[in-house]
Every structure is written in C-alpha cells, then in structure tokens.
Amino acid sequence: MNEIKQVGGRAVVVRGHDIDTDRIVPARYLKEITFNRMGEYPFFDERHDAHGKTVDHPFNEERFQGAEVLVVNRNFGCGSSREHAPQALYRWGIRVIIGESFGPIFAGSSVLLGMPTVMASSEDVGKLMALVEGEPTAELTVDLEARKVRLPDGGDIDIDISDGHRNALTTGTWDSTALLLDNMGEVAKTADKLPYTSDFEGPAPL
Amino acid sequence: MSDRTLYDKVWDSHAVTTLPTGQTQLFIGLHLVHEVTTPQAFDMLRERGLPIAYPQRTFSTVDHVVPTDMRVRPFLDEQAEAMTAALERNVRDFGIEFYGLDSDRQGIVHVIGPQLGLTQPGMTLACGDSHTSTHGAFGTLAFGIGTSQVRDVLATQTLAMDRLKVRRINVNGKLPLGVHAKDVILTIIRQLGVGGGKGYAYEYGGDVLDRMNMDERMTVCNMSIEGGALVGYVNPDQTTYDYVLGRPFAPKGEAFDRAVAYWRSMASDPDASYDDVVDIDGSAIEPTVTWGINPGQAVGVLENLPRPEELTDPKSVEKAYAHMGWEPGAPILGTPIDVAFIGSCTNSRLSDLIAAARVAEGRKVADGVKALVVPGSADVKKQAEAAGLDRVFTEAGFQWREAGCSMCLAMNPDKLNGREVCASSSNRNFIGRQGSPEGRTLLMSPAMVAAAALNGRVVDVRQYN
Numbered sequence: 001m002n003e004i005k006q007v008g009g010r011a012v013v014v015r016g017h018d019i020d021t022d023r024i025v026p027a028r029y030l031k032e033i034t035f036n037r038m039g040e041y042p043f044f045d046e047r048h049d050a051h052g053k054t055v056d057h058p059f060n061e062e063r064f065q066g067a068e069v070l071v072v073n074r075n076f077g078c079g080s081s082r083e084h085a086p087q088a089l090y091r092w093g094i095r096v097i098i099g100e101s102f103g104p105i106f107a108g109s110s111v112l113l114g115m116p117t118v119m120a121s122s123e124d125v126g127k128l129m130a131l132v133e134g135e136p137t138a139e140l141t142v143d144l145e146a147r148k149v150r151l152p153d154g155g156d157i158d159i160d161i162s163d164g165h166r167n168a169l170t171t172g173t174w175d176s177t178a179l180l181l182d183n184m185g186e187v188a189k190t191a192d193k194l195p196y197t198s199d200f201e202g203p204a205p206l
Numbered sequence: 207m208s209d210r211t212l213y214d215k216v217w218d219s220h221a222v223t224t225l226p227t228g229q230t231q232l233f234i235g236l237h238l239v240h241e242v243t244t245p246q247a248f249d250m251l252r253e254r255g256l257p258i259a260y261p262q263r264t265f266s267t268v269d270h271v272v273p274t275d276m277r278v279r280p281f282l283d284e285q286a287e288a289m290t291a292a293l294e295r296n297v298r299d300f301g302i303e304f305y306g307l308d309s310d311r312q313g314i315v316h317v318i319g320p321q322l323g324l325t326q327p328g329m330t331l332a333c334g335d336s337h338t339s340t341h342g343a344f345g346t347l348a349f350g351i352g353t354s355q356v357r358d359v360l361a362t363q364t365l366a367m368d369r370l371k372v373r374r375i376n377v378n379g380k381l382p383l384g385v386h387a388k389d390v391i392l393t394i395i396r397q398l399g400v401g402g403g404k405g406y407a408y409e410y411g412g413d414v415l416d417r418m419n420m421d422e423r424m425t426v427c428n429m430s431i432e433g434g435a436l437v438g439y440v441n442p443d444q445t446t447y448d449y450v451l452g453r454p455f456a457p458k459g460e461a462f463d464r465a466v467a468y469w470r471s472m473a474s475d476p477d478a479s480y481d482d483v484v485d486i487d488g489s490a491i492e493p494t495v496t497w498g499i500n501p502g503q504a505v506g507v508l509e510n511l512p513r514p515e516e517l518t519d520p521k522s523v524e525k526a527y528a529h530m531g532w533e534p535g536a537p538i539l540g541t542p543i544d545v546a547f548i549g550s551c552t553n554s555r556l557s558d559l560i561a562a563a564r565v566a567e568g569r570k571v572a573d574g575v576k577a578l579v580v581p582g583s584a585d586v587k588k589q590a591e592a593a594g595l596d597r598v599f600t601e602a603g604f605q606w607r608e609a610g611c612s613m614c615l616a617m618n619p620d621k622l623n624g625r626e627v628c629a630s631s632s633n634r635n636f637i638g639r640q641g642s643p644e645g646r647t648l649l650m651s652p653a654m655v656a657a658a659a660l661n662g663r664v665v666d667v668r669q670y671n
C-alpha cells in the first residue's frame with residue numbers, strides 16, 4: 001500500500017456548515033450493492049433540479065473539474081455512516097479534504113480509503129476558499145508529515161489531523177485489515193479474558 | 207483525561223494492542239449487520255479470501271429497504287430485492303445468524319439487539335450504521351462504522367480506533383408532564399450543537415436519566431451522533447438488569463448473577479473523572495420541535511423561530527430558511543403538516559407507541575394528513591397488537607405497518623412527495639432525508655407527532671395531559 005505523505009493538486013470549494021452525508025449522497029443511491037458508480041453521485045440533489053437539469057454547484061463548474069483537493073467548512077460529513085459519501089468524493093477525483101471539522105464516522109471511513117481529512121482554523125479555511133475561488137488553477141499541497149498546506153505563493157497554513165490517522169497514511173497502513181490481522185493471537189487472548197465470552201455462557205446460538 | 211468511567215473500563219478491557227499507527231486495536235463483542243452498508247464489505251472479504259473471524263458474534267437482519275405494507279417477495283423494487291438477496295446470500299455463505307422477513311425476530315437492527323438480549327452492559331458493539339449509539343443505553347460502547355470498518359470487524363472482530371474524551375451530561379430535576387426522552391436529547395443537541403460532541407463520548411446521567419426506562423434511555427443515546435458524538439451511553443443499573451433478564455440471549459440462572467456483578471463493576475465509579483461536565487435543568491425542558499435542516503435547529507413548541515440577526519452566526523440558518531420556507535420569528539405552533547410518521551430506531555418501541563396511542567385514542571387524524579405508525583420490530587408489533595394499540599391507531603385513521611426503517615430514510619416505498627411537511631419521530635431532518643429532495647421534516651416526540659396528526663398542524667401535546 002502506498003505511503004501518503006504529500007497529497008494535493010487543484011482544488012474545489014463547497015461552502016456551508018454541517019453538510020451531512022445525505023446531502024453528499026442521497027439514500028436512493030445506497031441501494032446499489034457496489035460502490036462502482038458512486039463517482040456519478042456526489043451532491044446529486046444539489047447539482048440537479050427536480051427534472052434532472054444541472055444547476056449551479058461547484059462540482060458542476062468547468063473550472064473545478066479535475067480538482068483533487070476539497071475545501072469545506074465545519075462538521076462536514078456529519079450524519080449517516082454511509083461510506084458511499086467518501087467513496088463518491090474519492091471516485092469523483094478528490095484525494096484530500098481540508099475543512100474546519102468533520103463528522104467522526106466520515107473522517108474514519110475516509111482514512112480507510114487513503115483520503116485524508118485535515119482540519120484548519122476557520123480563518124485559514126476562509127483564506128483557502130477565497131484563494132481557490134479566485135484562482136481555480138492554484139495547486140495546494142497537503143504535507144501530512146509537516147502538518148501544513150503549502151500554497152502556490154510559497155506560504156503555508158497549519159493543519160491538524162489525529163496522530164493515528166496521520167501515521168496510518170504516512171506509513172501506508174491506512175487499509176487497516178492487514179494491520180489488524182497481524183494480531184489475531186492477541187485478539188483471541190483478549191476475547192478469552194472477557195467474562196461474557198465464556199463465564200456468562202453466551203451468546204452462542206450457532 | 208477521563209479516568210474510571212465506564213468508557214475507560216470498557217475500552218481498557220477490550221484493547222488488544224497498540225497498533226504501529228498509535229491507534230488502539232479494540233475487540234468488538236457484538237457485530238450487527240444489515241443489508242445496506244455491508245454488501246461491499248462481504249465482497250472485499252471474498253476478494254481477499256478472508257473468512258469471518260467470529261461468526262458467532264455476528265447477527266443480521268433486514269430493515270432499511272423492506273416495504274412496510276406488502277412484504278411479498280420478490281419486492282417490486284428490483285434494487286431492494288437485489289440488496290436483500292445479497293444479504294441472504296452473504297449470511298449463508300459466511301454462516302451468520304439472520305433474522306429475515308419471515309422471522310419473528312426481524313426488525314430495525316437497533317431495536318432487535320436490545321430486545322433479544324444481545325446488547326449487554328460492559329460490552330463493545332459495532333454496526334455499519336450511525337445510530338448504533340442506541341445500544342449505549344445499556345452501558346455498552348457502541349460504535350457506528352463505515353463499510354470498510356465493517357470489513358475489518360468481519361475479518362478480525364476488531365477495529366483500529368482513537369480513544370475519545372468523555373463528557374458527562376447531567377440532566378437533573380423533574381421533566382414536566384408531556385415532556386419525553388426525545389425532548390431531552392433534542393434539547394441537549396440544541397444546547398451543545400450538532401458538532402459539539404466531536405472527539406467525545408457522551409455519558410448521560412442525572413436523576414432524569416436514572417428514572418427513565420430502557421426505551422427512553424435508548425431514545426437519548428440514539429441521537430448522540432446528531433450531536434457529533436460517536437458514542438453515547440448511560441451507566442447500567444437495576445433498570446438495565448431487569449430489562450435484560452429473561453431475554454433470549456441473556457445469561458441464565460447463576461450466570462445471570464455473575465453477569466450482573468460484572469456489569470455493576472463496569473459502571474463509572476462515583477469518583478470517576480471526566481474531560482468535561484455539562485448540567486442541564488430537566489424541569490425547564492419543553493416539548494421540542496426542529497424547524498430547520500439539522501437536529502440542532504430546534505425550538506420549544508411555544509417559542510418562535512430564531513431571527514438570523516439575533517444569532518452569533520446568521521449565515522448558519524440561511525440554508526435552513528431557504529429550504530423550509532418559514533418566516534424568521536414566526537411561531538412553530540400551528541405549522542401545517544401533510545404527513546405524520548411514528549417510527550424509526552429513535553422512537554418505535556412499545557412505550558413510544560403507547561405514548562402516541564394515548565393521544566390518538568378516540569380521536570381522528572385530520573383530513574388530508576397521511577399518518578403512519580411503523581413498529582420497530584416484528585416483536586414490538588406483536589406486543590402492540592396484544593395491547594390493542596393497532597386498533598387505537600387504525601380507528602383514529604393511522605396506517606398500521608410492518609416493521610422496518612420506513613420513512614426515516616425512505617429507502618423503501620414510504621416517501622414524502624414534493625414539498626410535503628412531515629411531523630416525524632425519527633432522528634434526521636436533513637434535506638432530502640425522507641425521500642423527496644424538497645421534502646421538509648419536523649422532528650418531535652411520538653406523542654407530539656400523534657397530536658400533530660390529529661390537528662393537521664404542530665400543537666402542544668400538553669393540551670392532552
């Protein structure tokens with residue numbers, strides 16, 4: 001698995017606090033049993049009117065096509081646990097999200113896809129938004145090791161990301177299954193020590 | 207840092223090891239699986255040739271996409287049929303206990319875990335669903351997870367997790383008559399904010415929580431995620447043990463006594479320390495209604511809607527007003543509704559239905575209102591029917607349905623149309639949540655929904671006290 005230490009590119013801005021995962025991917029698309037087509041759906045109901053005609057939305061704008069960095073405000077990805085939301089953004093082309101804060105399940109799922117969610121102050125997010133909207137060709141680079149966003153003018157912005165998420169990304173262990181599977185002996189020991197696995201004599205229906 | 211709380215004790219006893227990333231590998235005592243968030247996870251296991259590590263700790267049901275009127279297979283909705291069939295194949299292939307539509311144990315995943323005695327204090331629990339925190343009512347650390355994490359739990363029965371801080375929320379005093387658990391949690395979210403719980407587990411306590419029955423505690427814990435907290439719980443006590451006793455998967459006989467001793471030991475110590483403590487006056491809580499597009503945008507039923515210029519962040523309500531179409535400063539009381547929905551993992555248990563039926567009994571749903579009661583599980587439905595609640599509702603003009611998630615997220619045929627306004631006992635008023643991109647949702651307690659259904663508009667349920 002790749003190590004993800006620096007990630008970036010052109011950016012797109014989606015403004016607004018508390019943008020929930022129902023808005024990122026409406027529930028009707030959760031009926032698909034694979035993630036394959038999720039890249040068609042990010043913000044679907046905000047990008048289309050009731051008749052399916054496209055309406056104004058950053059994800060529809062020509063100048064933001066090909067963006068790999070998404071800049072958002074507070075509590076982005078709150079609500080439903082649906083991994084369809086980070087999957088949709090990732091498959092659309094996003095590789096890193098910079099925001100004031102994130103819903104906890106959304107942030108956890110994003111890391112497992114190798115898509116960091118990093119936090120910046122609301123002033124800095126405001127600055128980034130203005131920069132990107134004014135100059136959509138600007139390239140931003142998120143440097144996870146230095147905990148900085150590097151700007152085209154040589155300046156930078158401080159970012160925050162939990163140590164666990166950062167280390168998983170920078171050491172290429174963000175797809176956690178392999179890491180967890182390494183310790184199955186220890187897992188069994190922990191399970192055996194828990195009184196409910198034996199002493200309560202259940203649950204063991206099978 | 208918190209110390210000697212239930213969170214700390216359960217975390218420490220379930221910690222397998224520290225991963226090279228610095229995260230904790232945490233053992234998961236119970237894994238609940240439903241049809242929507244898991245097909246991709248099973249496919250990932252197949253791709254990697256992995257078995258399920260602890261199939262006996264994994265239970266599944268079908269709830270989100272099932273129709274609640276005609277449950278004849280194949281479903282008319284081909285995608286819902288394919289999704290249900292995929293789960294049936296996955297549980298067969300991987301050897302998992304499954305409660306399908308023909309089982310009397312079927313129901314919303316967060317209703318059946320407790321009802322079957324699977325959810326127990328002092329345990330960790332995970333489910334690919336954000337309202338997994340419901341199980342916290344038992345003193346369980348219950349995590350809502352994404353699909354890749356479902357894969358991890360299936361493959362290893364563990365998760366890679368960061369430790370949370372613990373915030374104690376005391377609700378003291380006496381709730382006024384007509385004020386319910388739903389009003390308590392809506393008030394907490396309103397006060398602390400929809401992102402206020404970021405990085406925290408919420409421990410709910412105080413005499414209001416102490417007096418609540420398990421259904422009520424589940425309602426409170428259910429909506430923790432709407433306050434931004436991944437985990438919410440109540441310490442176990444006699445009310446908890448009495449609820450678990452005698453359920454199908456509860457420990458039996460002497461084993462039950464041993465279990466209670468363990469469960470008691472896992473509760474937060476009296477001198478536990480917390481990262482934060484918040485006190486809320488329960489006697490000041492009113493029947494509460496959301497007016498906007500997130501569960502924190504709520505007012506007491508007698509209050510007026512906020513005026514943007516009086517808020518610290520006027521822009522935060524711009525989108526809400528644009529979507530809902532209300533006048534700032536208008537009263538919420540009297541807002542006309544088109545649909546009334548009583549159901550969801552927040553409020554579809556027997557005591558919720560009893561509270562709604564008390565209001566509905568002997569009265570009639572207003573003309574033009576479509577009113578729906580959807581029990582949380584086949585078992586709740588059976589018990590409600592034994593108590594005659596189905597007749598109370600149908601005689602009042604409510605539709606009485608089969609168990610499922612229904613109009614909570616409208617992945618089945620129960621949906622809002624156009625700009626309809628729905629008085630709903632569910633947990634999310636997000637744009638589009640109830641199936642129409644223009645639809646509008648007002649969250650409130652089941653008793654308040656029943657009262658709104660009878661009047662065709664938002665009323666104060668206390669008029670029926």
Ligand code: SF4
Pocket residue numbers: 269270314315316335337550551552610611614615632633
């Ligand atoms: S009732 Fe609603 S919130 Fe609860 S599990 Fe079903 S869809 Fe999710």
